[in-house]
Amino acid sequence: MSAAAQFRALSGVLTGEAELDATVSEGYRARIGRAYADDLAALLTAFEGIANHPDVAGELKAMLDQRPAFAKVAKELITVWYTSQFTKPDGSTDGPENVDQYRSALLWTVIKAHPPAVSSGPYGYWAHHPDQIASGH
Amino acid sequence: MDFDYDVIIIGSGVGGALCAWKLSRESKSSRILLLEAGENLLDKKTRAEFVTNYELATIRNVPSPYARLESNTFAPSSDGTGDPIAMNRYYVETGPDLFKSGYQRMVGGSTWAWRGNTPRFVPNDFKLKSTYQVGDDWPLDYDALEPYYSEAEKELGVAGNHDEWNGLLGGKRSKPFPMPAIVASYGDTLMRQAIGDLTIDGTKVEVVATPQARNSERYHGRSACQGNSTCIPICPSGAKYDAGVHIKKALDSPHKNVELRTGSVVTRLKADPSGEVHTVFFRDWTTADRSERGVTGKIVVLAANAVETPKLWLLSALKNKSDQVGRNLMDHLAEEVTGLFPEPLFPFRGPQSTISVERFRDGDFRKVCGAFRMTIGNDGWGRTEPPAKTLDDKMWDAKNGRVINFGKELQQEIADRVTRMARIGYSTEQLPSRDNRVTLSDEKDGFDVIRPKVAFKVDDYSKRALAYGHSVARRIWEHLERTVGATEVEPKQPTFKYNGAGHLMGTMRMGTDAGNSVVDSHGRSHEHPTLFLVGSSVFVTGSTANPTLTLAALTLRTADAIAKELA
Numbered sequence: 001m002s003a004a005a006q007f008r009a010l011s012g013v014l015t016g017e018a019e020l021d022a023t024v025s026e027g028y029r030a031r032i033g034r035a036y037a038d039d040l041a042a043l044l045t046a047f048e049g050i051a052n053h054p055d056v057a058g059e060l061k062a063m064l065d066q067r068p069a070f071a072k073v074a075k076e077l078i079t080v081w082y083t084s085q086f087t088k089p090d091g092s093t094d095g096p097e098n099v100d101q102y103r104s105a106l107l108w109t110v111i112k113a114h115p116p117a118v119s120s121g122p123y124g125y126w127a128h129h130p131d132q133i134a135s136g137h
Numbered sequence: 138m139d140f141d142y143d144v145i146i147i148g149s150g151v152g153g154a155l156c157a158w159k160l161s162r163e164s165k166s167s168r169i170l171l172l173e174a175g176e177n178l179l180d181k182k183t184r185a186e187f188v189t190n191y192e193l194a195t196i197r198n199v200p201s202p203y204a205r206l207e208s209n210t211f212a213p214s215s216d217g218t219g220d221p222i223a224m225n226r227y228y229v230e231t232g233p234d235l236f237k238s239g240y241q242r243m244v245g246g247s248t249w250a251w252r253g254n255t256p257r258f259v260p261n262d263f264k265l266k267s268t269y270q271v272g273d274d275w276p277l278d279y280d281a282l283e284p285y286y287s288e289a290e291k292e293l294g295v296a297g298n299h300d301e302w303n304g305l306l307g308g309k310r311s312k313p314f315p316m317p318a319i320v321a322s323y324g325d326t327l328m329r330q331a332i333g334d335l336t337i338d339g340t341k342v343e344v345v346a347t348p349q350a351r352n353s354e355r356y357h358g359r360s361a362c363q364g365n366s367t368c369i370p371i372c373p374s375g376a377k378y379d380a381g382v383h384i385k386k387a388l389d390s391p392h393k394n395v396e397l398r399t400g401s402v403v404t405r406l407k408a409d410p411s412g413e414v415h416t417v418f419f420r421d422w423t424t425a426d427r428s429e430r431g432v433t434g435k436i437v438v439l440a441a442n443a444v445e446t447p448k449l450w451l452l453s454a455l456k457n458k459s460d461q462v463g464r465n466l467m468d469h470l471a472e473e474v475t476g477l478f479p480e481p482l483f484p485f486r487g488p489q490s491t492i493s494v495e496r497f498r499d500g501d502f503r504k505v506c507g508a509f510r511m512t513i514g515n516d517g518w519g520r521t522e523p524p525a526k527t528l529d530d531k532m533w534d535a536k537n538g539r540v541i542n543f544g545k546e547l548q549q550e551i552a553d554r555v556t557r558m559a560r561i562g563y564s565t566e567q568l569p570s571r572d573n574r575v576t577l578s579d580e581k582d583g584f585d586v587i588r589p590k591v592a593f594k595v596d597d598y599s600k601r602a603l604a605y606g607h608s609v610a611r612r613i614w615e616h617l618e619r620t621v622g623a624t625e626v627e628p629k630q631p632t633f634k635y636n637g638a639g640h641l642m643g644t645m646r647m648g649t650d651a652g653n654s655v656v657d658s659h660g661r662s663h664e665h666p667t668l669f670l671v672g673s674s675v676f677v678t679g680s681t682a683n684p685t686l687t688l689a690a691l692t693l694r695t696a697d698a699i700a701k702e703l704a
Contacts, residue, residue, distance in 0.1 A: 016545035057544055068538045075533050075540055078547070083525050085195055095195035102192040107524050110548045111555045113485035116197070116367045117188050119374075123353070123361035126322040126487025126515070 001051070004029060006044045013056055014074055015081045015106055024104050027097055028080050035088045036076065039069045046070065082107040138415075142396075143167035143703055145417050145434035147403050147449070149175075150246020151685060152671035152692045153440030154380035154387065155292065159696035161390035164703045169395045170432065171387070172419060174212035175243035176400040177203075179381040187249070188373045199250050199639075202371040203241060211422035211584040212402050215239030215444075228444075229578035229590040236573075236593040237637030238468050240442050244399055247442070247639065248379035248685070250370040252489060253351045255295050255686040256510065257286050259306040259499050262680035269503045271598065272568045275677045276649045276658040279308060285690035287312040290348075293378045293689060294356045297348030305345075306499045316353045318346035319362065322515045324482025325492045328559060329513075331478075331621045337612050340496045347493040347512065350378035350685070357382070364487040366516070402584055404429055405453040406437060406668070412456065414668040422584060436667050436699055440692075443467075443641035443674040447575045448589045450645070456664035461655050463576055465569035465643035467679035469510075470595065470635035472603055473562040474610035475518045476617065476626040481556035484517040485524075490562075491515060497563075497609060498681045507566035507602025510681040511610065517558035520636070521627070524555050561613055563606030564638050566681050567599045575644050600633060607631035640684050645674040659698035660691065671695050 001009070004022075007029040011020055033040050046067075050059040064071045076086040084096035084105045096102040103115050112130035114120035125133055144160055146153045149171050157171045177183055187202035194201035203209070215227045215238070230236060240247045260279035265272035287310070290297075297314035304310075321329065329344045336342065351368070352361045362376040372379070387395040400423035407416040415433045439446050447463035455462075494511035502508075517524065531550045534541050542550060578590035595603075607630070617623035648654025651663035656675055662668040671692040673684040680687070 014543045016543070016548050061540070061543075064540045071538055071540050074543070078532055078540075078543055079525075079528065082528050093195040096193055099189060099192050106548075107528060107551070108485070110552050111485065111524060112481075112483055112552070114366070115192075116485070117191055117365050117371065117373050119363040119365045120486070121364065123363060124320045126364045127320045127326070129323055130483050130486070 001048065003044065006048060006051070009051055010044060010047045011077060011081060013060055014078050017106065020081070021104055024101055027101055028077070031094055031097065032073065032077055032080060032086065035086070035094060036073045039073045043070045043073050140415060140433045140435045142170040142432065142434040144169045144436045144438060144699065145432060146171045146438040146440050147417065148246065148440035148442075148445070148672070149173040149244050149380060149384055149397065150440065150442065150672070151248050151380040151689055153438070154245070154383035155689055155692045156438055156440060156671050156696045156699075157395050158383040158387040159693055160700060161387045161392060161395045163696065163700035165392040165394065167394055167703050169387070170434065171384070171395060171397045172401050172403060172417065173244050173397065173399045174402040175206070175208045176423060177206055177208070177244050179244060179385055184371070184373065184375060187371050191367065191371055197370075199239070199370045200241070203243060203249065206243070208242065208400070208422075211400075212242040213582050214242045227582065227588060229580055229588055231590060231592045232594075234593050234595045236466065236468065236591045237635070238639045238641055239637075240444070240639070240641060242445070244397070245379050245381040245384060251639070251685060252368045252683070253349045253377045254490070254683040255290070255293060255348045255350045256493075256495065256682045257308055258680045258682050258687050259308050261307065261499050261503075262678060262682070265503070265678050269501075271504060272678045276647055282687070282690050282694065283309070283311055285693045286686065288693050289686055289689035291315050292383070292693075293350040293686070294352055294359070295348050295350050295686070296353035298346045301345040302348065305495060314348060316356055319349050319351055319353050319488060319491050321346065321491045322487045324478070324484055324559065325513055325515060327478065327480070327482055329492060331617050332613060333620075335613065335616050337609055340500070342494055342613060343496055344492050344494055344513070347491060349488065351488060352376040362488060366485055366487060366489060368489050402586065403449060404586065406439075406449065406455060407453065408455055408665055412665055414455070414665045420584070436669065436702065438669045438671060438699070440671045442672055443644040444575050444589050444591070446670060446672060446674045447644045448577065448587070451577050452587060458664060459651060459653050459655060461646055461653060463644050464571045464574045465646055466573045466575055466591065466593065467567045467569060467642040467676070469564040469638040469640045469679065469681065470567060470599060470603060471562060471564040471638045472607060472632065472635055473514070473520065473560045474607060474614055474626060474628065475521055475558065475560045476614045477554070477557045477624045478559050478617070479557070479622040479624075482559055483556050484515055484558060487515055489514065489516045497606070502605070503566075505598070505601065506605050507568070507598050508681045509563040509565040509602055509606040511606070512562045512564075514560040514562055516560075517555055518560055520560070522558070524551070527551055527555050561610040563610055564681060565599060565602035565606050567679050568596065569643055569646070569678055570594065570596060595633070595635070603633055603635060604631045638683070640673070640679070642673040642676040642679045642684055645670050646677050647675045648677065660695035661698065669695055669699060
């Protein structure tokens with residue numbers, strides 16, 4: 001499995017999303033890689049060993065609990081997928097590189113809203129339950 | 138004497154823009170110069186760039202869309218984030234409390250970043266002294282301003298519910314709103330239903346649609362609101378009114394009588410020996426030498442805000458016999474009580490707020506305690522627990538450095554909490570105080586202009602308003618706890634950790650007596666008769682209403698007076 005595929009597979013388990021955008025994923029792999037190069041590489045290698053396990057989430061949880069460095073990278077990896085930004089080792093914020101990253105932030109999908117400044121519908125959509133809009137009612 | 142222009146207007150925010158536009162129509166043969174320190178375009182591309190800047194910012198605060206503007210170096214302002222260190226990069230604050238509101242020095246001014254709420258003052262706001270023996274009375278009343286309120290609502294394009302607002306707290310409306318009210322959000326409707334017929338201290342907690350300068354249908358060539366949920370700090374669609382609308386209208390005048398000059402920081406005004414002000418000096422930071430230049434006008438209109446206007450007045454050493462220049466700085470100190478609704482409200486969809494409670498804006502309690510205006514937010518707990526914090530709390534055990542939760546389970550935990558968040562905010566009244574004032578500091582900004590010094594104290598009247606606002610908001614939440622099972626209501630006690638509302642008012646108060654006011658009811662300086670002021674700096678008291686509509690109405694009234702003078 002390529003490093004890109006490994007990163008996307010790990011991201012899938014951490015976010016719970018099966019279909020993560022490949023371009024955004026590569027952007028995040030590069031960004032997290034720059035900030036946490038060794039720990040990310042080690043986590044991906046370790047993940048390769050459990051990727052096909054029937055309980056991959058349980059195995060991953062155990063691994064993160066045992067290795068604080070893995071837990072920290074996993075935290076930032078989840079955070080970047082949810083918010084398009086994460087905290088670097090020096091405490092500074094690594095912001096989105098492009099609007100596609102900003103607009104794909106998972107946080108807003110999870111709460112059935114939209115990224116701020118990116119409307120999800122025509123005038124008045126907000127008066128309705130989001131599921132009603134999604135189903136076209 | 139020959140003048141370069143008939144009217145020079147300093148500042149292209151909502152006051153300057155409306156003034157320029159109205160004079161361009163009413164005083165057709167006049168030559169009007171609009172001077173602006175900022176240097177930004179008003180086209181779609183610029184707006185889109187502001188949106189992108191916001192999206193790519195790591196801290197998406199009010200100035201974030203505009204942070205890359207070169208004008209920030211030459212025409213700086215407070216960032217309005219309420220942070221004492223950041224604020225002090227522009228204001229020199231002497232306390233004892235912090236003045237937490239900032240503004241945008243841009244073509245179009247702070248309306249780029251406003252929320253767009255446009256309630257009118259209530260009649261008693263204009264006669265606080267005679268009704269409640271506190272504050273002061275204005276030199277004009279609600280009825281005198283009412284036709285201009287209607288005109289301002291038409292010009293800004295206000296969506297509202299006439300039946301809810303006509304006669305509200307005594308405020309009669311002569312005309313309907315130009316557009317139907319903005320439709321309430323899904324969550325707001327649930328909150329309104331749950332509040333029901335609640336009465337607190339004998340006052341019914343009546344929930345109404347907030348009038349907003351935001352299109353509920355296509356209006357004056359702009360689209361209906363698309364619900365991008367970033368009214369503050371940038372409306373991506375332009376459905377929310379901003380002063381750019383009237384700058385463009387003024388520049389497009391068939392009489393070709395308005396000129397906009399940007400990048401020009403006004404450094405001083407000069408009065409001639411008779412007291413008339415005709416000369417405006419400015420420095421254009423876009424030129425090579427940035428040297429000071431003078432330009433003359435028959436009439437000069439100072440349309441900066443309640444900090445920049447007194448700053449410029451004092452820098453110019455203009456007359457101040459009343460000793461009122463810079464005094465009575467006011468804001469609407471704002472706090473909120475948050476809670477979890479029992480079922481999802483789905484915030485962060487649509488305008489940041491659509492409904493409000495107006496009934497606590499007036500009453501006998503104002504004799505001892507400031508009034509307040511309440512809004513029900515459509516933006517979760519944005520100020521106390523933004524969604525990213527919920528993510529962090531649910532995912533990460535900071536103490537032990539462990540990932541607590543991930544995958545679908547984490548998604549569910551976040552969704553369950555954030556979708557049920559609501560806030561009830563209250564913006565409170567502040568009395569004018571002569572010690573809350575803007576003066577000149579000893580420090581200079583990036584363009585070598587003296588920075589404003591701000592002294593500010595939250596008095597007991599305002600603190601009681603914050604306490605009463607908290608009490609009413611908390612009791613609404615207690616009702617929701619009892620009736621529908623709301624939880625996690627916070628704070629339990631008033632904190633007095635107010636936010637600024639971005640409502641800079643006072644400092645150049647109007648009045649009939651030249652001994653205790655700076656301008657008359659038409660905004661004309663008592664001591665410099667060719668100098669007019671527009672903007673909320675002329676406010677005598679602060680009311681509880683977001684100030685833009687009232688300052689717009691006053692500006693249209695002032696423009697009439699100037700047009701008459703020019704005729």
